[in-house]
Every structure is written in structure tokens, then in C-alpha cells.
Amino acid sequence: MIKIYCGDMNLSETLLSGQCFRVYELEDKSFDVILSDRIINVYQKYHYLFVESNNYVNLENVIIDYFDLNRNYKEIIVNLKEKNPDFIKVLNKCSSYRILRQNPLEMLISYIISQNNNVKRISKSIEIFCELYGESVLFKNKKYYLFPKYETIINLKLEDLQALKVGFRDKYVLSAIEFLKNNKNFIFEIGKMRTCDALDYLMLIKGVGMKVASCILLFGFSRFDTYPIDTWVIKFVKKFYNYDGTSKQIKEFLDKKFHDNIGLCIQFMFHYNRNVS
């Protein structure tokens, strides 16, 4: 078991916010979470995380990276409050929420599956995907499956994907697989790109539009300058700012209002609308 300082982060708020599809809340209120290469069990006490894992190699750094603990959220939020006084109410409610730094490959596939879908079914499909094509890991007498590796994924055929029950999205996942085959180093490539170019690059995939591409960049690459506008954010803007429009118009509206860390702000809106109000 290792102990890591996590400041004023709220673990359960962060893990259950819907950004992560592979988290399991246990009876004792701790969480099993499946990371790229290992399983962890984590709980929070005051300003510390207590973590167990099936693999302790470099675990502290893995946790710091996953929960993005080196980012100075306090400073970000102070700056946002100064520049956006009408948003303080939301910031106060969301200051303990964190954006996880998840596996980019997993984000790509998961958020394609997420379109016009609900969390329960998304999770189910991803679970099937991992059970069928991922490596199994025994942790505390429970069997979990890691997200499948690149080398496995690129060999999958449409028939292999139909088992996921993702319906019309199966061909979109296949399109992503074609993309992966042709762009073996997509993670590295995106890392070098400006966010707007990375969005266009991801949208080459059939089935990846603006929303999904933004989610991949926000949750897989910590790009806080992306704008994932979904139905929840549209509802928030309608209610909070009394402004209605298409997602494009809402994007323009928010763009005028917020400048720095807009991805984080929009995630706060999503979070606020879903969990607080």
C-alpha cells in the first residue's frame, strides 16, 4: 500500500463523473480502477490517496500521472474566478473535480462507442471488448481485463467487433482500427500537434466528430483547450446563461466568455449540471 498526497481532489467525485468507464466502487467505498497496464484499488482519507495494486513498479508516478496530481488546480481556479465572476458559483462546487489522464487508445475506442449512447451500455460494450481481447489480471481474487493492446486491436475484423453490441458504431470502430494501422505513432504525432490540428487529424476517422475528438484530446491528452459540447453542456448553458442554440453557436458563445482552460470549464458545466443541480 502506498500513500500519496492529493491536495483537495475529491476521489469519488472525479472517478464517478463519467469521464472514466472502467471504475468499480466497492462496498467499503474504495474503488478498483483499471489503468493502462495494471489494476489499482484506491481510497481517499483527507488529503491522501491510499493505493494498492497488482504491480508496484513505478506505481507512485503512475498514480500522479493518472490523477494529474502535479497540476496546480488551485491556481487555475483562482485565475478562472478572477476572469469569470459569473462562473464562481460553479467553480466553488467543482474545485475538487479533476480531469484524469487516461490511456489515449482507450479513449479513442471508448468515445466512439459513447456516441448517442448511455453510460451503462457504453461500459458494458467496453467490458466485453476487454474480456474478449484484453489480458486478464487477477487482483485480490477478482479477475479483471486490461484494455486490449494496439497489436491486438489492429488485427480485429468487423465480425470481431459485432460481439460488442455497439450497433451501427461497429463500422466506426473499424474505421478507427484502419486509422491506427496507418498511424502507428498517433499518440506521439498528436503530442506534437496544436489542438486544432489534432482535432482535424482525429476527425479523419469515420465516426469521430467534433465532440468525440474533443473528448479524446481532453481525457487522453489533457488538452484543456478543447471544447466537448454535448447535450449536458447545452442544457447547462440554456439554464445557467439562458442561451439556446446549436452546439456550434454555443461553442461561439462560450468561446467569447472563456479564454484559458475552456475544456476544464466546460467539463465543470457538465459535472455541475449532472451532479449538483
Place this chain on the structure above:
DNA sequence: AACCAGGTTATAA
């Protein structure tokens, strides 16, 4: 029995 769920694409105006 319709309708909906954390969108995108293909068509048509």
C-alpha cells in the same frame, strides 16, 4: 408502445 441515451453521417433543401 414509443421514446431516449454524453453524436455522426448521409441526404436533401
Place this chain on the structure above:
DNA sequence: TTATAACCTGGT
């Protein structure tokens, strides 16, 4: 360029 239907599936 912008609007609308159709899309798999499972739950209410």
C-alpha cells in the same frame, strides 16, 4: 451552408 432522418441496442 444549414436542417433533418436514420442509425443498433437495451432500458423505461
